[in-house]
Amino acid sequence: MKGFKIKLLKLLSLFVLWSQTLLAQEFNLSNYLKKGEKDATLSVFTMLQDAAKHKNSKVIIEKGTYHFYPEKAYEQYCFVTNHDNSMRRIAFNIKNFDGLTIEANDAKFIFHGVMMPFNIENSKNIDISGFTIDWHLPLHGEGIIEATDTANKTFDLRLADNMPYTIRNEQLIFIKEGFEHDLNHAILFDPKRKAVAYQTNKYTPLKMINQVEIRNKEKFDFYNYIDFRIPEYESQNQEYSIKAKEIAHGLVRISGSELPPPPVGMVLVCKGQFGKDRIANAFHINKSSQVKLHNLTIHYAGGMGILGERSEDITLEGINILANPSKNLMVSTTADAAHFAGCKGNIVINNCNFRHQLDDAVNIHGAYVIVEDILAPDKIGVRIGHFQQAGFQFADLGDTIGFIINEKLADVEFKATVKSCFQLNQHYYIITLNEAVTQKLGKGFIVENLDWYPEVSITNxxxxxxxxxxxxxxxxxxxxxxxxxxxxxxxxxxxxxxxxxxxxxxxxxxxxxxxxxxxxxxxxxxxxxxxxxxxxxxxxxxxxxxxxxxxxxxxxxxxxxxxxxxxxxxxxxxxxxxxxxxxxxxxxxxxxxxxxxxxxxxxxxxxxxxxxxxxxxxxxxxxxxxxxxx
CATH class of the missing domain: 3.80.20 (24 nucleotide stem-loop, u2 snrnp hairpin iv. U2 a'; Chain A)
Structure with missing residues (x-):
């Protein structure tokens, strides 16, 4: 009998320990927030640090409005494909997780300034649901065409009070929290349809730039390939041609466009210069697998809504990406709603509503890299084709890659398998192969990763x-x-x-x-x-x-x-x-x-x-x- 009691006590102790372990895997944000604390950023970081210690953790976020500010956010340099790479301030840094559920009860997340709400990196079995993402102030600009002067090719732009601005050197500059932009990449929206205006191309984009001469440019020594679309090069021989003058508070007259003035009542939308306008995507899913996002709304992001790269098996279910109707804004995301580059497994998008983006609803593709150097019989140097793909993980050990002649663009000429892919810098990679390829290579080859493509289902x-x-x-x-x-x-x-x-x-x-x-x-x-x-x-x-x-x-x-x-x-x-x-x-x-x-x-x-x-x-x-x- 005594032995039985001892065994029973041991079993009870194990049960209590097991129960405590289970309880330790559930984390409530309310237990981390201090009373009256407006900025939830540091509390979320601390909570996720605790959750990361356990497999299959669950995070509960109670109904309410939560503000996130960049000053106390986790920071890391992020290579975000089809975006502008930068140090990102991240609210929810989901890194190296093996199982995580974030369940919110109709919570509202409001972001301030240049932030990336979610980074999902080197993680698997991630399930996220139940909240809305929005920004306190949008990272793009909008204004209503209030009056036009066809003879003088001017128009007057009315700016709402949620569009802080200044006139600097005769330029209209939209001022954000830690960010600013000009009138570049302008397009017209029809506020009645809340869609791009019919024949907007008659009036936009505004011709913002004149080309100017660079003196003594023959002294440059560009030995290697230079992508002159990179902002630091592109702007070197440019000057503004559009001029702005404040007529009254919130009313700015624009002159200098070569196109006819836009129709009165249309909304002019702009996001600034290319290469500086994709800095605050909502979700970045990178090198992860089995990720499900469901029952979410993204009212705004200064870039793409959801971006997956080098990841497997991503499901989007019941996702709304559309402008917040209560704010009378035309735009939801300043780039694609959802974008998948170099993914495999299954991409499933069901019962989603994507509207008001300044780019595509969904884009699914791989990436070509360009053969730049033959370094050894089994080793090549390649460069990224577009500067906003810099840092993209093109290949890894065991991947099958195909070699294609760019100008010919026939099927794959030959294949090889990757032994290693070393990123020398964000634009140039050294790929070592299991096979010798130099006898087959010539001028004008590009390379495709043949393994990293997904099956796709987009329904309802x-x-x-x-x-x-x-x-x-x-x-x-x-x-x-x-x-x-x-x-x-x-x-x-x-x-x-x-x-x-x-x-x-x-x-x-x-x-x-x-x-x-x-x-x-x-x-x-x-x-x-x-x-x-x-x-x-x-x-x-x-x-x-x-x-x-x-x-x-x-x-x-x-x-x-x-x-x-x-x-x-x-x-x-x-x-x-x-x-x-x-x-x-x-x-x-x-x-x-x-x-x-x-x-x-x-x-x-x-x-x-x-x-x-x-x-x-x-x-x-x-x-x-x-x-x-x-």
Missing amino acids: CQFADNRARGLLLKSPKKTIIKNNYFSNMMQALLISGGINNWWYESGGAQDLLIEGNTIGDCNYDGEKRPVISIGGKWENNGRMLGKIVINNNTFNNFNPSIIKATGVRQLEITNNSITNSKTFPALEPDAFVFDIKGVETLTTQNTKISNGFKNKLKTEAVKNTFSDIK
Whole structure:
């Protein structure tokens, strides 16, 4: 009996210890915040430090409004692809976690100045939900066109009190908390539609800069390649041409634009110079796996909303990224809503609503790097193609990479496996291979990581009212786009397989289904584009896209150009309905609904096309056609 009691006591002790351990894994922010404390930044940092000591920790954030300021935030230098690299002040630094749940009860997070709310790095099994992200003051500028003078090419801009500003050297400067910008990258929004204005390209962007001569520039010694788009080079031979003068408090007259003055009542939106305008993304998911974000709202970010790079298995469920309606702002994020570069596994986006971005709703791609040097038979030096991809982890041990001739842009010439990838600096990497490649290499080669592409599922979402495109799709893995709504300033879907020598984004769709979507007005900025743009390369045995099926979709567009496709092996356009919305005057009334070129097998059947669109189908260099369009 005595022995039994001893055993029972031991079991009870173990149970108590086990229970305490379980309790220690749950952390409530209310236990870390001091009474009356407005700045939650340091308390969140301390709480996450404690949570990091345990596997599968859970953080509870009670309902309320929490402010975050940069002065007491964790700081680290961040390479954030397709952004401007910098020292980031981070509110939620989720680094080296093995299991973490953050559960908020309808909490509101308000950020001040230049901050990155969430950094998820070298972590796995992360589940985050239940809050709203917004900024106290936005990091872009907005103003209403109050009056115009066509003869003198001036317009008066009314600035609200949430837009601090100054006039400096005849320039309108928007002043933020620790940040400022000018009128660069301006675009018009229609406040009634809360979307980019029809034919904004007649009036914007404002021509801000004149080129000036650099004297004695022959003395420069640029021995290596220089990307002159980098801000410190780009601004060297520039001077401002736009002038600003304050007429009254909150009213500024703008002169010097070469374009006509914008219409009265439109909202002019701007975010400053390229290379200095993507500094405060909301989420950075880097070198992580099994990350789920759900039931969140992002009203604002000074960059992208959600960015994933070199990560696996990311799910976005019930995410709203849209401007805060209570603030009467036009913009949600100053770049893409969601962006995935060099990811693999599964990217799942379901039941999301992405609106009011100053760039694309979703972009999924890899990255090309450029062969700069042959250092040894098995060793090459490569450079990043775009300065805003600096520091991007292109490859690692065991990755299979493919070598492609840039100008030829055919399929991969040959492959190799990576032994190591050493980042000498953020622009130049040394890659050691398991195979000798020097005999195969020549001038003009670029390199693609063939392993890091995801399968993609995007369903039941809304992508609308943003500056650029709906979806950019470059993954060669199985991709499903189903039951979504689109209405975008540019194309609803851009499916390219070529090399964009600006961004050097890699990939090309090989197995893509676009089904059951409703697509409203697109391409209303004034440029002539199709609603769906598909661009492989078919000349000279170029790199073609694979199988693309566009089935059972409803198009209601003011312009007849619906699908333009080149360089596809198998293209099926079936069971679609196409009507004329008549929302705006057609930009190209004689365009063909389907303009197909360089396709091996084309099927266009059972598609109803509005009588208002007179030219239905145009084909060139199509080997096999199965069509009932007359």
